[in-house]
Amino acid sequence: MKRVSIITVNYNHADVTLELLRSVKRSIRYSNLEIVVVDNGSKTDQTGWMRDHYPDAKYIRSVKNLGFAGGNNLGIKQAEGDYLFFVNNDTEFFEDTISALVDILDKDPSIGAVSPKIVYFDRPEIIQYAGFTAMNYNTGRNKCIGQFELDQGQYDAHLGPTSYAHGAAMMVRVEALDKPGPMPENYFLYFEEMDWCEKIRRAGYTIWLAPKTQIRHKESLSVGAASPLKEYFMTRNRILFIRRNAPALSVLIFCIYYLFVVTPRNLIGYLISKRLDLASSFFKAIWWNLTHKTDSYEL
Template sequence: MKSFNNDWPLVSIVSVNWNQEQLTREMLDSLSHVTYPNLEVILVDNGSTKGDASRLKAEFPHIRFLRLEENTGFAGGNNAGFRMANGKYVLLLNNDTLVDPHFLQPMVNTLECDPWVGVVSPKIYFVDHQNTVQYAGTSEIHPITSRGQKYGYRQRDGEQYAKSGVTGLANGACMLVRKRIIDTLGGLPEIYFLYYEEHDFTVQLQRHGYVAYYQADASIWHRGSSSTGRGSTLKAYFYHRNRLLFVRRNQRGMQYLLALAYLFGIAYPKAFLSYALSRQWAHIRAMASALGWHLSRADIRPINRMFVPTR
C-alpha cells in the first residue's frame, strides 16, 4: 500500500486495536482499497487480552505493527503510533470504521491549500444506517456546558450537510492532522485515557492559531463505542470524569465557576436521576468514582492560553 509518489505528501494512518481483532480486520480491509497513492498504515495493539492481533500483521503485510504490553488508553495508543509516523500528515482512524476508497484526497487537499487548517474530519455515517449522519461538523464548544452541538447527528444525509467549512471540533473517529502540530502539542493528552481527548486537542490547536475543518467531500462509516460498549459503566466513568477534567484544564475565572455550577447543579444531578430511575446502580457508582478521582488531583491546572504561532 505504501507508495512514494512525489505528487502527494505521505500520510501516516494510525489506528489502535484493543480486543477488537475482527473489527480491526474489516477496517484494514477497507483501507486496502484506498486510492490515495502515498500512505503508510501503523497499527498499534493496545495490550489486547483477547484474540491475537499479530494475525493481522500476517494478513496485511504492508502495515507497520506495534504491540504495547498494557492498555495505555485511546490517547496513549495513538501517541505511540504517532511517534512511528513518517508522514507530513497523520490520520487518526478508529478501528471500528470503514472508509470510502476516495476519502483521503479531499482531506489532504484541504491541508495543502490552506495553511490555517490544522485538522480535518470527514463526513461520518453510522455503519448500521449508512445514509444517517453521525458527524457533519459541530458548533464551538460552549464555555459553560463544555459541549458542542453536533450538526446532522442521526439525521438523514442531505444538501444541508454537503458544504465544507471551518467547524468547532474535529471528530476523534477520523481526523487528519499536520504532523508538526502533533509534535508541537505532544500528541493527545494522555490524562484523559478515554473520551474528550479530541476536544482538548482541538482547543489547544485553536490556541496555536489553527482551525478545525469539516470536509463534506470525504466520507467514512463508524460504529462507535465498540471498545467500551454502548451504555457501559466504563464509558460512564470516563465521560463524567473527563467532562470535569476538560473544564479544569481549559476554563478560568468566571467561566470556570459557571461551568462548575452547570456541571454540579444541572448535568450531574440530571445524570444521577436518569440512572436512579432506570436502576442503573453501577452507573451511579461509576459517576461517584469519576468525581472522587478529582479529589486526589489538586495538581491539575489550566493550560497556558498564550498564543504561540507555529505555522
C-alpha cells in the same frame, strides 16, 4: 505528494482491524501512504496474525492498554507521514477519502486538522458527524452537528472551520503538533481529541470539516445500555476538560451548574432507573476531580 500515515488502534478485535485494512487496499488510490497499527493491550498479541494477513503495515504492540490517546501516540512515534490520519479500526473508507482531505491541508497551511463527514456503516444514509458546535464552557456541553439526520446533502456546502474534529476520523498536519505535542493521555477515554483540538487552535491553526467526503463508521445507531465505565469517564473527563480549557470565571459557573443542576438531575435519573452503580461511578468521577490535578495520569 505529501506522505500520509494512517494510524489505527486495535484492542482485542483483529478481525475488525483487518476489515479496515482490506478497505484501504480495496478502495484507496492515494499512493504515498503508510499504515501503522497499534495493538493496544489486547489479551493476546494479535500483531502476528494481522501481519500474516496484511504484511504491508507497521505493527506496534503494547502489553498494557494505554487508552485511546496513548495507543495513538505510540503510532505517532513510528509514523513517517507529513499528515497523520487517525481512524477507528471499525471504519471503512470511500475511494476519495484520503485524497480529498490531503487536498484541503495542501491548499491552506493554516488548517491543522480536518475530518470527513461520518456516516453509519449499516445505515450510510444517516449522518453520525458533520462538525461540532463550540463548547459552552459554562455547562460543559456542545452538539455533534447532523447526528442521526437523514443525509440529504444539507451539510455538503459547509466546507470550512468547525469547533472540533472527530476522533474516529481526523487527519492532522504534523507541523500543527509542534506546540500542542501528542494527544493528552490523562483522559484515557473520551474528550481527548477535543482537548487536542483546543490546543491545536491555540497554536494558531484551524479545525475543518470536509463534508463532501465520507467515512463509514460501524458504531451502532443505538448507544446501548449505560455502563459504569462509560459513566465514570464521561463524567470525569467532561469536568477535567473544563478545568483544563475554560477561563476561571467559566470554571466557577460550571461548578455551580454541575452542583445544583446536573447532580440532582442525574441522581433522580439513577434512582428512577434503579442504577445505583451509575450513581457510584458519577460520584467517583467528581471525587477524582476534587483530589487530582489537571495533569494527573492516575485513573
